[in-house]
Amino acid sequence: MSSSRVFSPLYLLLSISLLLQLAVALDPIFHECNTTSFTPNSTYNENLNTLLSQLNSTTPLTGSGNGSLGQSPDQVYGLASCRGDINSTVCQACITSAAIEIQQYCQYKEEAIIWYEYCQLKYSNLDFFGQIDYREAFYDALFSNVSDPASFNTSVINLLKVVEGQAIVSPKLFAMGSLGVGNSTTLYGLVQCTPDLSSANCETCLDWIIGFVPRYLYGKSGGIIMTGTCEFQYHTYPFEAT
Structure with a gap:
């Protein structure tokens, strides 16, 4: 796309910084x-390609989107969701990458999901809308051990529960918050559910994954648990709004 805009050195630096940030964030x-x-070049394949293209076009407008296409047994259901604090440009870049890479990682599979820092995308031959997804889940203890794991673990759970209470009453089912820990540390947390969930199911999903903090993230200064319908992240530095 051509442009007559004159780019200042500062604008170029900011643009390069954003591109580097996106390059990291857009790794699955x-x-x-x-x-x-499913069979290549089948009706299901055609429906999937069309639906992924539609989600790629519509999701950045509101930050989330879902839909279905076709008739059984070739009907496909899909959902895309971006993190609640990012702008439409970053959302577009993330969903575009997801729509391409989900078919590379899960070539010709009837059901798949892919997670990024800024978005997630999933599709299935079964109607999953509104249902809590307990099947696909993963965790990552991202950072180092803390000096007082018991106290820190309590702070993590307290913060996530407060943010959860805010998320389940928000239109995006998304919230962020912070909590002072000790004299010099601030803990930052983020929770989100996919937009097809009800507030009650969002709360149930978040309660479930927050319950795994002591088992999988005990004493870690940062961590993440994601499922097909909800997620949380926490660490000791602010989230970068983009």
Whole structure:
């Protein structure tokens, strides 16, 4: 796309910084594929390609989107969701990458999901809208051990529960917050559910994954747990709004 805009050195630096940030954020964190395959060039394949293209076009406008296409047994359901604090440009870049890479990582699979720092995308031959997804989930203890794990663990859970209470009453089912820990540390937390969930199901999903903090993230200064329908992240530095 051509442009007559004159770029200042500062604008170029900011643009380069954003591109570097996006390059890191647009690496997939994790993906899952089911074992059942569909036939290349089949009707299901055509419906999937069309639906992914539609989600890529519509999701950045509001930050989320879902839909279905076709008739059984070739009907496909899809959902895309961006992190609640990012702008439409970053959302577009993330969903575009997801729509391409989900088919590379899960080629010809009837059901798949891919997670990024800024978005997630999933599709299935089954109607999953509004249902809590307990099947696909992963965690990552991102950072180092803290000096007082018991106290820190309590602070993590307290913060996530407060932010959860804010998220389940928000239109995006998304919230962020912070909590002072000790004399010099601030803990930052983020929770989000996919937009197809009800407030009650969002709360149930978040309660479930927050309950795994002591088992998988005990004493870690940062961590993440993501499922097909909800997620949380926390660490000791602010989230970068983009």
